[in-house]
Amino acid sequence: MPAATARRQSRTKIHDKIQELSWNPTFATPVDKYPTDYTFEKAPKKDPMKQVLRSYFPMEEEKDQRVFGAMDGAVRGNMFRNVQQRWMEWQKLFLSIIPFPEISAARAMPLAINAVPNPEVHNGLAVQMIDEVRHSTIQMNLKRLYMNHYIDPAGFDITEKAFSNCYAGTIGRQFGEGFITGDAITAADIYLTIVAETAFTNTLFVAMPSEAAANGDYLLPTVFHSVQSDESRHISNGYSIILMALADERNRELLARDLRYAWWNNHAVVDAAIGTFIEYGTKDRRKDRESYAEAWRRWIYDDYYRSYLMPLEKYGLEVPHDLVEEAWNRIWNKGYIHEVAQFFATGWPVNYWRIDGMTDEDFEWFEYKYPGWYDKYGKWWENYSRLKHPNGHGPIAFEDVNYQYPHRCWTCMVPCLIREDMVVDKVDDQWRTYCSETCRWTDKVAFRPEFKGRATPSMGRLTGKREWETLYHNWDLADIQKDLGYVRDDGKTLTPQPHMDLDDPKKLWTLDDCKGYPFPSPNITLNEMSDQERDEFATQYKAGGPAGRFAGRP
Amino acid sequence: MADTLSPAQTPTQTPTGRVRSVPKLVFTDAEAGALEFPSSNSRSFNYFKPQRLRATMYEDVTVDVQPDPARYLTQDWVYGFAKGRGGYPTEWTAAKSSDWHWFRDPNQEWEQTIYKNNARLVRQVEQNIANARNEGAFERWSPAWSRTVAWHVGAWMHPEHGLGMHVFVPAQRDAPTNMINNAISVNSMHKLRIAQDLALFNLEASEARSDFDGRAHLEAWNDDPVWQPVRENTEKLTAIRDWLEAVVAANLAFEPLVGELFRAGFVMATAAANGDFVTPTIMGVAESDLERDLSYTKDLVGGLTHDEEHGRQNIQLFGEWLSRWIPESLNAARSLAPVFSEPEHSPVTFEDTLARARERVREILGELEIPTPKELDQ
Ligand SMILES: [Fe+2]
Ligand SMILES: [Fe+2]
Numbered sequence: 001m002p003a004a005t006a007r008r009q010s011r012t013k014i015h016d017k018i019q020e021l022s023w024n025p026t027f028a029t030p031v032d033k034y035p036t037d038y039t040f041e042k043a044p045k046k047d048p049m050k051q052v053l054r055s056y057f058p059m060e061e062e063k064d065q066r067v068f069g070a071m072d073g074a075v076r077g078n079m080f081r082n083v084q085q086r087w088m089e090w091q092k093l094f095l096s097i098i099p100f101p102e103i104s105a106a107r108a109m110p111l112a113i114n115a116v117p118n119p120e121v122h123n124g125l126a127v128q129m130i131d132e133v134r135h136s137t138i139q140m141n142l143k144r145l146y147m148n149h150y151i152d153p154a155g156f157d158i159t160e161k162a163f164s165n166c167y168a169g170t171i172g173r174q175f176g177e178g179f180i181t182g183d184a185i186t187a188a189d190i191y192l193t194i195v196a197e198t199a200f201t202n203t204l205f206v207a208m209p210s211e212a213a214a215n216g217d218y219l220l221p222t223v224f225h226s227v228q229s230d231e232s233r234h235i236s237n238g239y240s241i242i243l244m245a246l247a248d249e250r251n252r253e254l255l256a257r258d259l260r261y262a263w264w265n266n267h268a269v270v271d272a273a274i275g276t277f278i279e280y281g282t283k284d285r286r287k288d289r290e291s292y293a294e295a296w297r298r299w300i301y302d303d304y305y306r307s308y309l310m311p312l313e314k315y316g317l318e319v320p321h322d323l324v325e326e327a328w329n330r331i332w333n334k335g336y337i338h339e340v341a342q343f344f345a346t347g348w349p350v351n352y353w354r355i356d357g358m359t360d361e362d363f364e365w366f367e368y369k370y371p372g373w374y375d376k377y378g379k380w381w382e383n384y385s386r387l388k389h390p391n392g393h394g395p396i397a398f399e400d401v402n403y404q405y406p407h408r409c410w411t412c413m414v415p416c417l418i419r420e421d422m423v424v425d426k427v428d429d430q431w432r433t434y435c436s437e438t439c440r441w442t443d444k445v446a447f448r449p450e451f452k453g454r455a456t457p458s459m460g461r462l463t464g465k466r467e468w469e470t471l472y473h474n475w476d477l478a479d480i481q482k483d484l485g486y487v488r489d490d491g492k493t494l495t496p497q498p499h500m501d502l503d504d505p506k507k508l509w510t511l512d513d514c515k516g517y518p519f520p521s522p523n524i525t526l527n528e529m530s531d532q533e534r535d536e537f538a539t540q541y542k543a544g545g546p547a548g549r550f551a552g553r554p
Numbered sequence: 555m556a557d558t559l560s561p562a563q564t565p566t567q568t569p570t571g572r573v574r575s576v577p578k579l580v581f582t583d584a585e586a587g588a589l590e591f592p593s594s595n596s597r598s599f600n601y602f603k604p605q606r607l608r609a610t611m612y613e614d615v616t617v618d619v620q621p622d623p624a625r626y627l628t629q630d631w632v633y634g635f636a637k638g639r640g641g642y643p644t645e646w647t648a649a650k651s652s653d654w655h656w657f658r659d660p661n662q663e664w665e666q667t668i669y670k671n672n673a674r675l676v677r678q679v680e681q682n683i684a685n686a687r688n689e690g691a692f693e694r695w696s697p698a699w700s701r702t703v704a705w706h707v708g709a710w711m712h713p714e715h716g717l718g719m720h721v722f723v724p725a726q727r728d729a730p731t732n733m734i735n736n737a738i739s740v741n742s743m744h745k746l747r748i749a750q751d752l753a754l755f756n757l758e759a760s761e762a763r764s765d766f767d768g769r770a771h772l773e774a775w776n777d778d779p780v781w782q783p784v785r786e787n788t789e790k791l792t793a794i795r796d797w798l799e800a801v802v803a804a805n806l807a808f809e810p811l812v813g814e815l816f817r818a819g820f821v822m823a824t825a826a827a828n829g830d831f832v833t834p835t836i837m838g839v840a841e842s843d844l845e846r847d848l849s850y851t852k853d854l855v856g857g858l859t860h861d862e863e864h865g866r867q868n869i870q871l872f873g874e875w876l877s878r879w880i881p882e883s884l885n886a887a888r889s890l891a892p893v894f895s896e897p898e899h900s901p902v903t904f905e906d907t908l909a910r911a912r913e914r915v916r917e918i919l920g921e922l923e924i925p926t927p928k929e930l931d932q
Pocket of ligand 2: 268411412435
């Protein structure tokens with residue numbers, strides 16, 4: 001017990017005092033490591049962030065103790081006797097991705113600190129930095145616990161390697177790399193805070209946990225709610241900065257550009273992943289449980305778009321109404337999440353988790369929540385179940401189930417799954433496919449050193465070997481799997497499996513079952529075509545779907 | 555197992571009579587050991603080599619979270635800067651390593667240690683201040699010492715803040731591995747925390763004593779000639795582009811020559827003789843932070859000087875950096891000489907203290923097998 005009680009100094013005095021720490025340098029100024037095209041000369045003074053480390057550290061320590069207590073409890077209480085494998089398997093993907101965006105957010109903070117001259121916001125950003133170190137390591141620890149206590153550790157055991165080399169990794173990686181690279185404000189404020197944190201952490205950290213609980217996992221909610229409780233501070237960091245940016249009219253065009261890019265990319269990436277986890281990773285088919293679309297409408301459309309973004313219009317923010325509506329249209333009318341889940345399941349042989357098939361009970365729920373679902377997707381999932389055990393046939397991607405393997409979107413790297421929306425364009429001397437007009441615009445127009453006639457020398461670039469399939473063009477499937485390292489410790493059984501049946505070794509696919517299937521790269525193939533072939537291909541591709549059907553083959 | 559209910563079949567009768575839809579727990583037996591199959595016992599992260607036989611918790615939650623094209627990142631970074639590669643380019647420091655991923659933080663910092671340590675330290679500081687206040691300790695300071703605390707100890711909050719916010723926070727963006735960046739980010743929080751503690755201590759003193767000028771530190775830092783070289787040194791540290799040069803210049807030159815000289819060499823050595831038992835405890839906390847921060851810095855720098863391929867060039871490079879930054883910090887230290895003779899009771903002399911600070915640098919560099927730059931003796 002403390003011998004003397006700490007008398008609390010008044011909060012206002014404390015905050016005023018902390019503002020005395022910064023000064024105007026006269027000998028040398030902090031190095032401009034991370035350029036931005038935004039200007040903050042006219043930025044108004046903001047209220048100081050209420051960040052006092054004296055209360056921050058004990059507060060977070062207490063939150064940690066609750067998390068660690070819950071972890072001990074879950075292990076002692078045999079939580080894993082009640083978790084659904086269908087759900088846990090998708091955590092192998094989710095928890096391989098998410099610690100990276102978290103740590104990237106930590107690394108992004110100096111970009112914002114350096115870009116915004118007002119010291120009032122610096123403290124809040126520095127505290128966010130260490131919050132993000134907390135989030136990243138707390139999530140790694142959760143995954144470690146899963147690896148130790150869940151029935152099938154394969155896939156958790158190679159987690160960070162697999163995230164780096166798998167066919168879905170880049171999809172998640174943008175949500176992270178996008179925070180730390182390119183124009184400092186585009187990255188660390190608009191992409192990270194204004195869109196990723198303010199809009200999409202709701203689906204990540206609120207909708208995901210409740211679905212986890214419904215699948216017997218009450219640890220993920222404990223950890224992620226603890227993470228989410230730091231988020232409102234981060235959201236106000238971003239809000240201060242966007243208000244400062246709006247104060248200077250020269251920034252408005254850039255803000256409009258960045259909001260379009262960031263909104264669309266976050267939608268493409270986060271809705272793809274989290275939508276799939278929530279709709280296809282759950283066993284909870286109560287009709288009154290919220291579907292991802294319903295959650296999206298509530299959290300993102302109503303709470304974010306209508307209550308957060310739209311009020312910023314009066315300060316001069318150009319809100320991308322059309323893209324918000326189109327994102328909803330993709331989710332609700334164009335089957336975005338179903339198409340993505342189907343793509344993931346098609347690609348099961350080159351990932352590192354097991355994907356459960358859908359049953360009649362699932363069909364019924366999907367039909368109820370998304371009327372018309374069965375006619376589009378039911379048959380393919382029936383084929384998936386039919387082909388789930390190795391029995392002389394190939395993995396579903398190599399069997400004739402009327403599924404045209406999709407082309408990747410060069411920008412968001414999710415494939416062009418809504419076939420009619422695919423755009424083909426020659427950019428930087430290469431034929432590229434895009435899932436949507438906005439993704440084409442992002443590559444061809446937004447991420448360029450000039451925008452609407454003005455120089456944007458700080459804007460980032462899209463780089464890397466963006467089509468995963470290019471790395472393995474026409475390799476044999478079994479060689480790809482070996483190269484990726486997605487093989488279990490007997491040296492032959494695959495880490496991924498298209499089912500949950502661990503009880504019988506004969507049901508498990510091995511490298512041998514995957515020999516003799518060459519895996520071509522759609523983009524290389526596209527670039528080998530003549531102009532006429534390419535036009536024909538595009539017309540045919542766009543006439544295909546839904547559910548990946550070939551044009552003219554119902 | 556086949557006849558278990560699915561969560562959907564669960565309209566649940568509650569004791570209150572209301573029917574609620576609640577997902578029902580299902581017995582799945584999905585716990586470790588329920589079945590044997592290939593990899594059913596593969597329960598460790600197998601993509602990195604632990605430093606010792608078994609990976610520590612710290613390694614498990616830290617290694618490879620920041621990916622690297624030199625390891626598994628086959629598609630490379632998918633965003634780039636307008637002028638240069640994205641991700642964490644190794645050319646952001648002039649130092650070279652044959653494998654940056656060798657480094658492990660000797661403090662093994664991760665979520666749990668960060669919050670435990672820092673929470674413990676803030677509680678310690680708060681408790682010391684509360685005790686001092688309740689015992690009327692502030693009132694017992696002589697007016698001269700009170701001025702020293704307001705003016706000089708007050709001024710010291712600024713370099714702590716400046717280093718935390720504009721040297722270490724930016725440096726943690728840049729290093730090629732998560733292990734290095736996390737160690738640096740913890741370093742930055744130490745600095746920012748101590749800066750705030752000093753500011754709030756200053757507030758406390760100004761509430762306890764009517765002659766304590768709570769704004770004097772601003773004048774001292776901005777205008778007092780005694781402090782200008784320290785400010786200049788601090789500001790110049792924020793202007794370094796190379797993240798490792800910044801860490802080396804801050805932790806191996808500025809900290810021993812200026813930081814320790816002032817915090818331990820002056821405040822901790824002088825305060826008690828002037829009836830002040832509380833200020834040294836705050837500085838003592840900063841000193842214990844420094845031990846941790848030095849420890850990771852030494853491991854990092856030492857690893858690079860012992861790099862089989864690049865060790866020799868690294869030693870030369872660190873020598874150049876130190877030849878540039880040691881004079882800067884010696885100059886800052888010397889400007890503080892008058893501070894040592896201000897208090898009524900001065901049990902230490904500036905020259906002895908500076909000699910010890912130099913000795914400390916010599917010791918550290920000796921451990922790292924970096925030749926002591928001649929500038930240290932000038
Ligand atoms: Fe976070
Ligand atoms: Fe796209």
